[in-house]
Amino acid sequence: MWRSSSHAWKVLLLCFTVLGLTAPVFGFCPAPQPTVSCEFLDSDAVFIGTVISTQDTPAQGSYYDGWTYEISVQKMYRGPVGKTIEVFTEKSSGELPLDNGKEYVLFATEEEGRLMIYSCGNSALVSKARNTIEELNHLKTPEDAEIEGQVVFLPDPLAQEPPHVSDVHVVIHGTAKTYTLTCDRNGWFHLHVPPGEYSADVEPIAHWNIAPSGISIDDPDHFEARKGHCSGLSFFAWPK
Numbered sequence: 001m002w003r004s005s006s007h008a009w010k011v012l013l014l015c016f017t018v019l020g021l022t023a024p025v026f027g028f029c030p031a032p033q034p035t036v037s038c039e040f041l042d043s044d045a046v047f048i049g050t051v052i053s054t055q056d057t058p059a060q061g062s063y064y065d066g067w068t069y070e071i072s073v074q075k076m077y078r079g080p081v082g083k084t085i086e087v088f089t090e091k092s093s094g095e096l097p098l099d100n101g102k103e104y105v106l107f108a109t110e111e112e113g114r115l116m117i118y119s120c121g122n123s124a125l126v127s128k129a130r131n132t133i134e135e136l137n138h139l140k141t142p143e144d145a146e147i148e149g150q151v152v153f154l155p156d157p158l159a160q161e162p163p164h165v166s167d168v169h170v171v172i173h174g175t176a177k178t179y180t181l182t183c184d185r186n187g188w189f190h191l192h193v194p195p196g197e198y199s200a201d202v203e204p205i206a207h208w209n210i211a212p213s214g215i216s217i218d219d220p221d222h223f224e225a226r227k228g229h230c231s232g233l234s235f236f237a238w239p240k
Contacts, residue, residue, distance in 0.1 A: 029120035030217045031234035032150040036135045038230035044110040045079030061112045066090035094118040145225035149233030151187040169203040195227040210237045
């Protein structure tokens with residue numbers, strides 16, 4: 001998730017330049033930032049727990065050094081059953097430091113034999129995650145596959161306004177059916193589909209260039225929508 005291709009880095013650095021932000025040191029968050037539902041479906045463990053202990057952990061495999069946390073589980077939404085669980089976060093721009101004695105809701109993915117947590121998603125202190133927990137309490141794993149994504153309109157130096165939301169359409173191409181979606185006011189789109197192979201693009205919009213962001217979680221040009229999982233797609237739009 002966190003290692004970037006040279007193309008992805010070029011796109012990312014362009015966006016940071018356009019937006020006037022400081023580029024991260026070691027990695028970056030993929031796009032789009034997942035909804036609770038999407039991150040739940042793509043996580044190997046989702047739970048509420050209290051940090052019991054913290055251990056400095058040296059670099060291992062393709063990851064930097066970081067911290068391993070032992071957590072007492074209060075409620076497990078998805079993942080292994082047990083009273084305690086260990087998670088790791090590396091010291092990078094995506095790090096998610098935790099404090100001993102504090103209670104968190106955490107979304108973790110299994111990578112290289114251990115559960116990893118990052119700051120990019122919906123993991124947070126329980127005291128700041130009321131809406132997330134409320135949604136988790138009602139989530140069920142679907143029998144089909146979920147697709148979500150976002151079209152992000154980058155700032156225009158000439159102050160050209162982005163198109164009206166009703167004019168932003170995303171087309172999802174499947175082997176058996178094609179779906180046309182209208183984005184909401186924040187550029188988001190959501191769809192449930194039968195598992196299978198898909199591609200996606202945005203219908204042309206006058207005076208705007210549109211392309212996959214380069215840091216999309218899944219490649220819009222070709223991706224597999226898997227049963228009980230969520231595919232994340234991201235597009236950038238900038239003035240012609």
